Amino acid sequence: MQTIQLYVEGMRCPRCVREATARLRDLPGVATLTADRDTGQITVTGDISATHLLSALAGSSFTAEVRSVTPVR
16 A cells, blocks of 8 residues: 655646546545645555556646655555
């Protein structure tokens, strides 16, 4: 299990937060997900790769980048 922090550019309003998190929330392996529109960060904990998260956001109006990946012990 790991914690992945993403920066999601364009996630500035409540609707944007809902749209971005909806693309990630139900992916297999996602245990928890939190979003902070003030910082543009989404934090995901689970058994999923950062690549899968980025792929889920691809094709949307958001540009995302991985800020950190930390193993959970």
